[in-house]
Amino acid sequence: MRHVRFIHRGAAGPEDVVIGIDGARCVITVGGQDEEGEAVRLPDGRLSLVFDGGRQLCGRVRPGKDGDVEISTGSGVRRIALAEPLRDRLAHLGGGAAPGGEDEEVRALMPGRVVEVAVAAGDEVEAGALLLVLEAMKMQNEIRATRAGRVVRVEVEAGKPVDGGAPLVVLGTGS
Amino acid sequence: MRIFRACRDLGIETVAVYSDADRTSPHVAAADYAVRLGPAPARESYLSIPALLEAARRTGASLVHPGYGFLAENASFARACVEAGLTVVGPTADAIAAMGSKTGSRRLMQAAGVPVVPGTGGPARDASELARFGREAGYPILLKASAGGGGKGMRRVDSEKELEAALARVSSEAAASFGDGAVYAEKLIERPRHIEVQVVGDAHGNLVAVGERECSIQRRHQKVVEECPSPVVDAALRSRLFEAALAAARAVSYTSCGTVEFLLGKDGSFHFLEMNTRLQVEHPVTEEVWGIDLAAVMIRIALGEPIPFSAGSLSPRGHAIECRVYAEDPRRGFAPSPGVVAALRLPQGPGVRHDVGIEAGSVVPIDYDPMLGKLVVHGADRASSIARLARALSDYEIAGVETTLPLFRALAADTDFRDAAFDVQWLDRRLEGGWLSPDAETRDDLLLAAVGLAEAETEPPRVGRDGAPASLWRSTARREALRGEP
Numbered sequence: 022m023r024h025v026r027f028i029h030r031g032a033a034g035p036e037d038v039v040i041g042i043d044g045a046r047c048v049i050t051v052g053g054q055d056e057e058g059e060a061v062r063l064p065d066g067r068l069s070l071v072f073d074g075g076r077q078l079c080g081r082v083r084p085g086k087d088g089d090v091e092i093s094t095g096s097g098v099r100r101i102a103l104a105e106p107l108r109d110r111l112a113h114l115g116g117g118a119a120p121g122g123e124d125e126e127v128r129a130l131m132p133g134r135v136v137e138v139a140v141a142a143g144d145e146v147e148a149g150a151l152l153l154v155l156e157a158m159k160m161q162n163e164i165r166a167t168r169a170g171r172v173v174r175v176e177v178e179a180g181k182p183v184d185g186g187a188p189l190v191v192l193g194t195g196s
Numbered sequence: 197m198r199i200f201r202a203c204r205d206l207g208i209e210t211v212a213v214y215s216d217a218d219r220t221s222p223h224v225a226a227a228d229y230a231v232r233l234g235p236a237p238a239r240e241s242y243l244s245i246p247a248l249l250e251a252a253r254r255t256g257a258s259l260v261h262p263g264y265g266f267l268a269e270n271a272s273f274a275r276a277c278v279e280a281g282l283t284v285v286g287p288t289a290d291a292i293a294a295m296g297s298k299t300g301s302r303r304l305m306q307a308a309g310v311p312v313v314p315g316t317g318g319p320a321r322d323a324s325e326l327a328r329f330g331r332e333a334g335y336p337i338l339l340k341a342s343a344g345g346g347g348k349g350m351r352r353v354d355s356e357k358e359l360e361a362a363l364a365r366v367s368s369e370a371a372a373s374f375g376d377g378a379v380y381a382e383k384l385i386e387r388p389r390h391i392e393v394q395v396v397g398d399a400h401g402n403l404v405a406v407g408e409r410e411c412s413i414q415r416r417h418q419k420v421v422e423e424c425p426s427p428v429v430d431a432a433l434r435s436r437l438f439e440a441a442l443a444a445a446r447a448v449s450y451t452s453c454g455t456v457e458f459l460l461g462k463d464g465s466f467h468f469l470e471m472n473t474r475l476q477v478e479h480p481v482t483e484e485v486w487g488i489d490l491a492a493v494m495i496r497i498a499l500g501e502p503i504p505f506s507a508g509s510l511s512p513r514g515h516a517i518e519c520r521v522y523a524e525d526p527r528r529g530f531a532p533s534p535g536v537v538a539a540l541r542l543p544q545g546p547g548v549r550h551d552v553g554i555e556a557g558s559v560v561p562i563d564y565d566p567m568l569g570k571l572v573v574h575g576a577d578r579a580s581s582i583a584r585l586a587r588a589l590s591d592y593e594i595a596g597v598e599t600t601l602p603l604f605r606a607l608a609a610d611t612d613f614r615d616a617a618f619d620v621q622w623l624d625r626r627l628e629g630g631w632l633s634p635d636a637e638t639r640d641d642l643l644l645a646a647v648g649l650a651e652a653e654t655e656p657p658r659v660g661r662d663g664a665p666a667s668l669w670r671s672t673a674r675r676e677a678l679r680g681e682p
């Protein structure tokens with residue numbers, strides 16, 4: 022099971038949200054409380070969650086303004102504010118959960134345009150080193166290495182658009 | 197689209213006209229023929245009579261439907277069509293012109309015995325004439341600049357004591373703003389309701405009233421929600437309203453579908469406001485309750501047929517409510533919200549009808565009236581109709597542009613609305629009080645967001661069965677690409 026963590030900027034202050042996901046299975050921990058269930062994507066792009074107790078939720082999750090996430094359901098459109106804007110989190114992509122010894126794909130979370138590529142295949146990088154700059158939602162985001170390693174492949178070119186989810190750089194273990 | 201459907205029902209081929217802003221609009225794709233009128237500005241396209249006549253000539257059309265807006269109540273357009281040998285699906289140019297003049301129609305209605313708002317009729321000579329009127333009609337009265345309009349140059353007067361000072365002010369304001377200090381007076385009808393009667397006439401002299409509509413839910417004099425029947429009109433009042441409406445239509449020998457609008461006072465008295473010489477936006481509520489197709493009836497009448505029903509042959513059933521869904525943000529002063537409709541899911545099920553002019557992916561242009569569509573619900577009575585409205589609004593998704601749906605959700609839950617305790621200024625007063633707050637996010641929203649984000653981060657972009665991108669973020673990227681934006 023892979024885990025993703027983010028901080029929700031709630032009305033009552035920031036709260037930690039951790040999602041463990043393994044295929045359709047998911048465990049969501051909010052405010053220390055676990056909810057377990059199954060998530061599927063419907064043909065029209067909406068997400069449907071069925072929790073183990075039987076409760077069902079359905080809605081569309083879209084990137085909103087200012088890096089927020091927009092939830093759109095039959096009863097309205099609402100915004101979820103994240104303490105770390107998405108641009109900060111772009112740097113964490115693929116990080117943390119990737120087990121050592123494997124190549125790590127750094128991918129774009131949001132569609133955007135590559136402004137600058139700071140590394141080339143074969144380069145050795147330290148954790149935190151700048152890999153590339155991605156412009157998404159009118160902001161330039163520095164994508165940094167989450168660990169030390171060697172650049173196996175650069176999948177993009179400066180000036181070219183990228184889709185959300187597209188691989189940017191493949192980072193291998195250091196030599 | 198509404199008119200095209202009626203044409204299809206009658207086996208008539210259709211011609212769409214469009215401006216450059218509307219080439220990809222659903223109405224063009226739904227038509228048998230389509231003709232470009234011109235560039236996006238309405239003046240150069242939808243309001244261009246020569247371009248419209250040329251479109252009819254090129255496609256060999258014989259009937260012209262003037263629609264709801266633009267040239268729908270334009271007597272010169274109706275006349276130009278007739279001169280070009282076309283049949284207009286609508287009233288005669290004379291009827292449009294007679295009802296188009298505020299002062300002219302007022303005189304006409306008075307002569308026909310239709311109650312009009314008591315007033316001096318024309319500019320008052322002096323303060324004593326106004327004082328006499330005030331005593332006769334009773335206070336409060338409204339002083340209006342003859343050359344004014346749009347709410348400017350008006351003042352409420354509550355007693356004769358205030359009259360002289362008020363007259364001096366309105367008169368000098370009017371002289372300064374409009375270059376004409378003439379002032380007239382009308383009785384002020386406090387907190388009225390807007391009640392209108394649907395009338396149908398034909399070329400054979402038949403005239404039928406097909407129920408009334410309650411259109412008091414207005415924002416700044418624009419209708420927002422309409423109902424049929426009115427929850428406050430009883431059988432006795434209804435027959436008086438019908439009688440007045442038919443007299444009004446008869447006075448202009450009306451030969452199509454039209455609407456006679458009245459202001460209903462709290463004391464049950466009503467006064468003629470104006471007659472709309474076209475099919476109105478809110479006609480579906482009448483259709484649902486009375487079981488008729490007004491758009492089709494209009495076409496059949498234009499073709500010379502008599503009205504296909506009589507006053508006694510129809511029986512109304514239940515209650516209908518219409519909501520006008522606009523691309524406007526009701527929480528930001530109804531600011532227009534142009535953009536791309538990222539997702540559209542319409543509620544379905546018993547008693548729900550849509551007249552919608554957009555699709556998922558549609559661009560809402562800034563050029564025209566931002567109405568996206570109409571939601572119409574029908575139930576056995578008003579309470580079940582409101583329940584269906586609430587049900588439909590809990591399953592109505594439009595993403596990408598702000599809409600007036602949150603307003604309707606608040607309305608469906610509002611006690612005054614449910615009790616039908618409102619007047620034409622009610623909604624404005626409600627909105628002033630900061631009625632609509634942003635929808636608060638819920639824990640459920642957070643759970644959905646969490647899964648959406650986790651999926652985007654942990655799964656490689658998948659390609660669906662049909663080759664369409666299955667990832668949420670990817671499909672968003674694709675839409676952005678289709679819009680031609682970086």
